[in-house]
Amino acid sequence: MKQKLDLEHWPRRQHFEFFRQFEEPYFGVTVTADCTLAYEHAKAHGVSLFIYYLYQSLTAANEVETFRYRIEGDDLFMYDTVNAAPTINRPDGTFGFGYFDYSPSFETFLSGAEKEIERIQSTTDLMPATSGQNIIQYSALPWLNFTSLSHARMFKYLDSAPKISFGRIIEQDGLKLMPVSIHVHHALMDGLHVGQYVQRFQDLLNMGI
Secondary structure: OEEEOOHHHOOOHHHHHHHOOOOOOEEEEEEEEEOHHHHHHHHHHOOOHHHHHHHHHHHHHHHOHHHHEEEEOOEEEEEOOOEEEEEEEOOOOOEEEOOEOOOOOHHHHHHHHHHHHHHHHOOOOOOOOOOOOOEEEEEEOOOOOOOOOOOOOOOOOOOOOOEEEEOOOEEEOOEEEEEEEEEEEOOOOOHHHHHHHHHHHHHHHHHOO
């Protein structure tokens, strides 16, 4: 479900009209997430660390309203829920795009994610069977402790979904640290909103299942 927002009375109306004219309206940051407690929580419950931190990231995205905004035509919509469209690596070195439905229940999300990962790794299909505008585009680069990241873009395709990438976890001073790249459409949000997302993501990583 989604609702159309009243642009005429939206506080960021001028920002929306300004930045949506850009050929490249996305801006991005790379931050460091502390996965120390998340690693312990996942290990204690015998679940994939990737699925665990992806779930907490998606939960944070659903809680920060601007991450549920999408541009459709000349209008601005807010979705009730956003889901995950992650890249899933295969043993042969390729990957496929997956689709994980969000659920407030981690157990429900985990069950669906495991089935989708199994499906992708048993096929050669690139694209997911299901998708839509209400997604967060995720990717994982577990081989690289990156400090910045850019994305391949098809500029004729008017995309407005956030793009979040996770890097290699390293140990430093007893902590498990992971780079996280976040690219968002500037017509929809500013640095303030990205900061709210990053803080909520870190809080959720520390909370446990």
